[in-house]
Amino acid sequence: xxxxxxxxxxxxxxxxxxxxxxxxxxxxxxxxxxxxxxxxxxxxxxxxxxxxxxxxxxxxxxxxxxxxxxxxxxxxxxxxxxxxxxxxxxxxxxxxxxxxxxxxxxxxxxxxxxxxxxxxxxxxxxxxxxxxxxxxxxxxxxxxxxxxxxxxxxxxxxxxxxxxxxxxxxxxxxxxxxxxxxxxxxxxxxxxxxxxxxxxxxxxxxxxxxxxxxxxxxxxxxxxxxxxxxxxxxxxxxxxxxxxxxxxxxxxxxxxxxxxxxxxxxxxxxxxxxxxxxxxxxxxxxxxxxxxxxxxxxxxxxxxxxxxxxxxxxxxxxxxxxxxxxxxxxxxxxxxxxxxxxxxxxxxxxxxxxxxxxxxxxxxxxxxxxxxxxxxxxxxxxxxxxxxxxxxxxxxxxxxxxxxxxxxxxxxxxxxxxxxxxxxxxxxxxxxxxxxxxxx
Ligand code: SAH
Ligand code: SF4
Ligand code: F3S
Numbered sequence: 001x002x003x004x005x006x007x008x009x010x011x012x013x014x015x016x017x018x019x020x021x022x023x024x025x026x027x028x029x030x031x032x033x034x035x036x037x038x039x040x041x042x043x044x045x046x047x048x049x050x051x052x053x054x055x056x057x058x059x060x061x062x063x064x065x066x067x068x069x070x071x072x073x074x075x076x077x078x079x080x081x082x083x084x085x086x087x088x089x090x091x092x093x094x095x096x097x098x099x100x101x102x103x104x105x106x107x108x109x110x111x112x113x114x115x116x117x118x119x120x121x122x123x124x125x126x127x128x129x130x131x132x133x134x135x136x137x138x139x140x141x142x143x144x145x146x147x148x149x150x151x152x153x154x155x156x157x158x159x160x161x162x163x164x165x166x167x168x169x170x171x172x173x174x175x176x177x178x179x180x181x182x183x184x185x186x187x188x189x190x191x192x193x194x195x196x197x198x199x200x201x202x203x204x205x206x207x208x209x210x211x212x213x214x215x216x217x218x219x220x221x222x223x224x225x226x227x228x229x230x231x232x233x234x235x236x237x238x239x240x241x242x243x244x245x246x247x248x249x250x251x252x253x254x255x256x257x258x259x260x261x262x263x264x265x266x267x268x269x270x271x272x273x274x275x276x277x278x279x280x281x282x283x284x285x286x287x288x289x290x291x292x293x294x295x296x297x298x299x300x301x302x303x304x305x306x307x308x309x310x311x312x313x314x315x316x317x318x319x320x321x322x323x324x325x326x327x328x329x330x331x332x333x334x335x336x337x338x339x340x341x342x343x344x345x346x347x348x349x350x351x352x353x354x355x356x357x358x359x360x361x362x363x364x365x366x367x368x369x370x371x372x373x374x375x376x377x378x379x380x381x382x383x384x385x386x387x388x389x390x391x392x393x394x395x396x397x398x399x400x401x402x403x404x405x406x407x408x409x410x411x412x413x414x415x416x417x418x419x420x421x422x423x424x425x426x427x428x429x430x431x432x433x434x435x436x437x438x439x440x
Contacts, residue, residue, distance in 0.1 A: 004030040005039035006079075009057055010047025012197050012230065014080055016148040018045045019137030021079065021105050026138055028109040041075045041112060042067060043098075046082035048163045050332035054082055061095055068097075075115045079105070081167035084124050085336075091120035102153070102168055103127040126154075126169035133178040136185065143385055143413045147191045149182050150174065151214070152198035157233070159260075160271045160338035161303060161331060164199055173204045176214055183222050192382055192414045193226040194218070201229050202236035212240035219248040226382060226399070228252045234259065234282055235273040246289045253290055254401040257282070258298035258327075262317030263310035266303055271338070276317060283321050294324040294370075294400035301359055302352030303331045304343035311355045318362055324370045324400065326363045330356045364426050371402070371424035378420045378434055379404065385413045398429070406431040 004025055008018045021043070022032055033039045042064045047053045057078075064076045077098030078090060084101035091099055097115040100108055101124035111121035131153055139147055155164050156171040179196070186194050196218065198204060204211040211229075219227050227248075232241075232255055245251045257279075261267050264275050274282075286293050299314060318326070330352040333345040347355075379398035387393035387405045394408040396417075405428055406419050419431035 001029055001031045002040040003033035003038055004041045004043070005033050005036050006043045006045055007060065008045045009053060010045070010049065010081060012148055012195065013150060013153075013199070014045050014047060015140075016137060016150045016197055017080065017102060017105070019139055019148070020132050020135050020150075021045070021108060022138040022140065023135050024105055024108055025112075030112075032138070032140070036064070036067060039067070040073065041077070043077045043079055046078050046080040048081040048085045048167050048334065050329060051334075052332065057082060061090075065095065073116065075112060077112075077115065077121075081163070084126070084167040085163065087124050088120075088122045091122055097121065099124065101126060103130045105132070106130075127172075128170055129172060131172055131174040131178075133174045136182070139189075139191075144190055145382065145384060145414045146193040146195065147186045148195050148197050149179060149186070150198070151179050151196045151201065152204050155199040156203070157200065157235075157273075158271060158338060160269065160342070161300065161334065163334040163337055166336055168199070171200070171203065173206045176206050176209055176217065179214065180217060180221050183218050183225070187222045187225055190414065191225065192416075193228065194222065196227070196229040199231060200233045200236060202232050202238065202241060210238070210240065212238060212244050215241060215251065216244045216248065219244070219251050223250060226250055226252055228254065228401070230256045232257050234279050237282065239285065242286060242289050245293070252401065253293040253399045254296070255286060255293060256296050256298075259317065259321075260298065260300050261303065261306075261310065262314035263306070266306055266310050269305065269339075269343070270300075270303060276313065280317070280320065292400070294402065295321065296325040296327075296401070297321075297323050298327045299329070299359060301328065301330045301356040302347040304339055304346060306331075306347050306355075311358075315358060315362055318359065318366065322366050322370065323363065324402070325367055326359075328356060328359050328363060368424070368426040371421075371426065371429055374402070374421045374429055375424060376421065378418055378436075379429075379431075380416050381406075381419050381431075383408075383411050383413050383415045383417060402429050403427065404429045404431045406433055408433055 046057050068074045068076050075097045083099045090096045099122045104123040114121040152173045154169040154171045202211050333340050381396040381404045383396045387395040395405045418434045421429045423430040
C-alpha cells in the first residue's frame, strides 16, 4: 500500500470531494496517512475563491516540495478549484507533479501512476455529467457523527465576482436514488446527521423532483437523523422548501442565505437576481413559518464601485435582519470573472478593510444579541465530543447550528442530550444538562 496524505482547503464541497478521492484511491492500493513525512503521495485539494486562499496554498506547496526534494519518488499534486484555474502552469514551473480538476478524480489512479514515473500528469477536463454518484465516500470525520452528502456539482449562476462556475463547471444534479441510498447508508453506519451540499442546493432538480421534494424524501428516509443543507441562494429558495422544513422535525432550523450586499445597485452589479426588499421579505417569510429558525449569511465588503452609501445599506440590512452568524470577506478580484473583465477593482484596500471591520464589529454584536436571546431556553444538542477547553465539558450543536458547551462526563459523541442555556459568549451557548435526558 502507498501512503496518501491530502490537505483540504475551501468549502464543504471540497471536504466531500476529498472523501471521494480517498475512496477512489483506496480501491487502487493507497491508504490514508496523516503524517506528511511518511506519505508517498501528498495532495492539496484547493480553493480559488479569494486570492489569499490561493496564496496560502502556494505557501503549502513550497512546504510539500521539501518532502519531494528529501525523499525520492514522493509525488506532490493539486486537486480542486485551483488546479482547474491554473491548469498546467504548476507542472510547467515544476512546482507539482500532478494537477487534477474537480471532475477528473476517477482518473487519479492512472494520473498518479504517470506522475510517479516522472511524467507530469494534468487533467482539468470539466464534465457535464460527472456527479460521482456511484462512489461511496470514505468519510474522514473520525467521530462518525456528521456526514456530508454532495447532491450536485457546478454552478449555472454567473455572479460577476465569483470564480466557482469556471472552476467547477456547469450545474449537474445527482440522481435522487443514489442520494437516498447514501443517506440510508450513513444511518446504517451510525451517523446521526447529514448535510446535503451544493453551491445552490435550491436549484437541485432531477426528473420532475425539486429540492423541496428531495429534502422531504431524505428527511423521511432517515427519520432518526438530523438533516441540514447548504447553500441556499436567495433567488432560488422556495416556499415549498420552507414548508418541508416546517413540517419535518428532523430538518434542522437553520438556513444559510448569503446576501452579499444590502445595496440594490451593488446586487445588480454582482448579478445576484434578488433585491434587498425581496431578501427582507424572504427573511420575514422564514421567521413567520419558523420563528426559531437561525439565518446566517455571507457578505462581500468593497465590491467594485461600492460607495459609503452602499456600505451603509449593507450595515443597515444586517441590523434589520439580525443575523445569527455571518462569513464576512472583502472583495478579492478573480481573474477571468465578469467583474475582473468589465469593472475595476476600484475600492482602495484600506477602505475595503475598514468597511469589513465595521461589518464584523456589527455582526459580533448581533451574534451576541442572538445568543443572549437563547438564555433560559432548552435545546436538543447532538454531542460532537470534548469541548476545546477541557475533557470535563462536551460540545455539540443545536438545531440552529449554534455551538453549545456544557459540563458532562457521561454522554458520548453521536448522542442527543437536552441542555438549558445559562450564559453565552458571542460564539458559544454555555449550557447545563437538564434533568430530562430519558428516552433520547
Ligand atoms: N454558492 C454560494 C457561495 C459560494 S462561495 C452562494 O451563491 O451564495 C462562498 C462565499 O465566498 C460567497 O458567498 C461570497 O460571499 C464569497 N466570495 C465569492 N467570491 C468572492 C470574491 N471574489 N471576493 C470575496 N468574496 C467572495
Ligand atoms: Fe458563485 Fe454565485 Fe454560483 Fe454562488 S451562485 S457559486 S456566488 S456564481
Ligand atoms: Fe473554493 Fe472551489 Fe469551494 S473555489 S469555495 S473550493 S467550490
